[in-house]
Amino acid sequence: MIVPVTGVFAAVLGILLLVLSAHVVKFRLKYNKGMGVTDNPDFEAAVRAHGNLVEYAPIGLIMLGIAELNGVASGFVYWAGMALVVGRLLHAWGMINGRGNTHKARVLGVVLTWLAILAAAIMLLWNVWSVYG
Template identity: 40%
Template sequence: MTLVSLPITALYAALSGFLIIALAANVVRLRLGKKVSLGDGGHKDVSRAIRAHGNTIEYLPLALILMALLEINGGGSTALHIYGSLLVGGRVLYSYGMLIPRSSANLARQLGVVTSWLVILGVGIQLLVI
């Protein structure tokens, strides 16, 4: 049996896990503070926190799976670190943009989602050509 080591993807998966836990803890904190046991209780800040967490959960698994496949298939470490940095940085930006009390269309949120899309597209394309 051959063991596969994915140290670069593992690094960004760990950082992503920390972000997911921080966002989940924020949802719990807000729900407890507003005495909401399920959903958002009609509170916009709770709704935004739930979506910041949910959106991150929606994007990270696919991107990390693609990165793992790229690492297994010999993708360069520089490219993987660029993808991983953009992915985690973009998710942090997106979350910040969702949680700050501004309009829903703000630069942090926009840059965050675009970087996530670019990582998924870039890794996907690179997987097709290697």
């Protein structure tokens, strides 16, 4: 069975990961720093924007994929996936442009990401409960 809805979101987040990775590499080359960061806030923000995506995107995508495979309505999976992707985009943009400080986009990105993961968790629990409960 295929998971086309989750597949699209995985592709978009994969592209975002490459963009954020290139941003980190730019700083690594500039400062000749193979590991860790300097005291440059832009470098630190780039590393954390990348790291934060790596921390949140996998669990969100796994949950969406399981929901889609379990037969949760694709509309629910789609909207949770949109919240996840938009949340990750906003967070990265806010982290980089806010140089690691509080930024409206960063805050909204975190909230959307958490809501997406919560929605996916509820969808999964509801699906399992309605089938086996």
